[in-house]
Amino acid sequence: MSSEPVKTPKSRRVLLIGCAVGVAAIGLAVSGIMDRAKSKQELETWTNEQAVPTVRLVQAVHGPSNERLVLPGNVSAYYTGSLFARASGYVTVWNKDIGAHVKKGDVLAVIAAPDLDQQLAEAKAQLVQMQAAVTQAQANADLGRVTDQRTSRLVAQGWSSQQQGDTDRLTAASRVAALEVARANVTAQQAVVSRLEELTRFERITAPFDGIVTARTVDIGDLVNAGGTSGKALFQVSDVHEMRIYVNVPQAFLGVMKPGIKATLELPGQKERFEATLVSTANAIVENSRTALVELQAPNPDGKLWPGAFAEVHFHIPSDPETLRVPATALIFGPNGMSVAAVNKDSKVELKQVRVGRNLGDDVEIRSGVSLSDRLIDNPLESLASGDVVQVAGASPALNKEASRAETAM
DSSP: OOOSOOOOHHHHHHHHHHHHHHHHHHHHHHHHHHHHHHHHHHHHHHHHHHHSOEEEEEOOEEOOSEEEEEEEEEEEEEEEEEEOOSSOEEEEEEOOOTTOEEOTTOEEEEEEOHHHHHHHHHHHHHHHHHHHHHHHHHHHHHHHHHHHHHHHHHHHHTSSOHHHHHHHHHHHHHHHHHHHHHHHHHHHHHHHHHHHHHHHHTTEEEOSSSEEEEEEOOOTTOEEOTTOOSSOOSEEEEEEEEEEEEEEEEGGGGGGOOTTOEEEEEOTTOOOEEEEEEEEEOSOOBTTTTEEEEEEEEEOTTOOSOTTOEEEEEEEEEOOTTOEEEEGGGOEEETTEEEEEEEOTTSBEEEEEOEEEEEOSSEEEEEESOOTTOOEEESOOTTOOTTOBOEETTOOHHHHHHHHHHHHHO
16 A cells, blocks of 8 residues: 555645746746846947047148248338438428328428538638638749749859758748648638538438328427437338338248249238239248248339238249148157058058148148048047057948957957
């Protein structure tokens, strides 16, 4: 007789329920494990994608056939004359005011200089005296010569002593010398008179050339002193038929600054533009600014250009159209010099050493190291190295996923 207990229907039902619960628990555990594995894989993929930097690309371009360089310039008159007094006295009249057009020799002002006039009158009187002294010396010299000739014949005939003959001969020579001294005094006095006459001409302030009066600092009754050049000039006259424009050009552009280069002038407050031509350079660079002074000239038939004006000078510089340019933000400053970061077809970085030309502000000329087909990274990270994988902003998702897988494989 068996001792195994007989299972009732209730106990069998409990057993079935327990088995079902166990199977469900195992299913939930397996599902959770699979979900966690999938989430881990997705997290790893997302992390790898985030580790690949996203970059924006730029490309080198050809420079224009003609480029413009804009620099500040100063407009000056072709000639400028500052007129000072050469005669001391009082201003009795002035004839030309600022803005007046004058011709060479026009009287701008008159100075009354009585002291100078008296000196001239005295010098002329002294000259007359000295000329009379020459006449007197000439008579004495003639008398001495005649006496010496007569005495020399008497000495030869024995009617006069040798001593008397020597005395008359030396007296004649002395009177000839006195005549030469008198003539020299006349010459010296004539020079004094001429100098004073020249000074009296400076009592009339005249225009040195055709132009415009741009400054007048005197009025009637003003006392002026001769030889004063430290103060303000009495008048300033400027020749404005053609203007000179002076510009300080940076050293990088001096190689193309040749006579004949054209430029356009733009002045604040004026809509009209003016054409100018470069005529000369200083051939010397200022050390503290690394610039050199260049001179341009511009016709000014209508007088619209004024001396002392500020101008924006737009140079029309011929350039090599084959020269490549890249944005300055694409350059990498490294210990080995300048370089750029290019992206190849596999989305990998390739650092390229470049030789830089002129800095044009936003762009930089590249002498060598890049080509038009190179895809360059704009604002590259300093930590980028050759072989790094990057994502290109705006590229297809498939391309960027391929870059992420390449980064994972590395």
